[in-house]
Amino acid sequence: MPTKIDLSKCSKCGTCIEVCPEEVYDEADDGAPINARNDNCTDCGICVEECPEECIELV
Numbered sequence: 001m002p003t004k005i006d007l008s009k010c011s012k013c014g015t016c017i018e019v020c021p022e023e024v025y026d027e028a029d030d031g032a033p034i035n036a037r038n039d040n041c042t043d044c045g046i047c048v049e050e051c052p053e054e055c056i057e058l059v
């Protein structure tokens with residue numbers, strides 16, 4: 001199951017990139033997360049819980 005990020009609320013803190021055990025996210029040049037490997041997502045929910053802006057959801 002992939003994740004969806006509301007980049008309008010993202011503070012580009014990098015937390016989701018760091019905590020994802022499946023390395024789903026890459027980091028864009030401006031620091032924003034990119035769903036580069038959504039097929040690897042195991043629906044663990046860690047990034048959803050750890051995002052300080054609450055802008056990631058499982059879809």
Ligand code: SF4
Nearest residue numbers: 020041042044045047
């Ligand atoms: S739900 Fe888990 S596996 Fe999926 S992107 Fe978030 S941290 Fe990674």
Ligand code: SF4
Nearest residue numbers: 010011013014016051
């Ligand atoms: S954890 Fe949330 S606020 Fe931080 S970079 Fe990821 S999506 Fe943006």
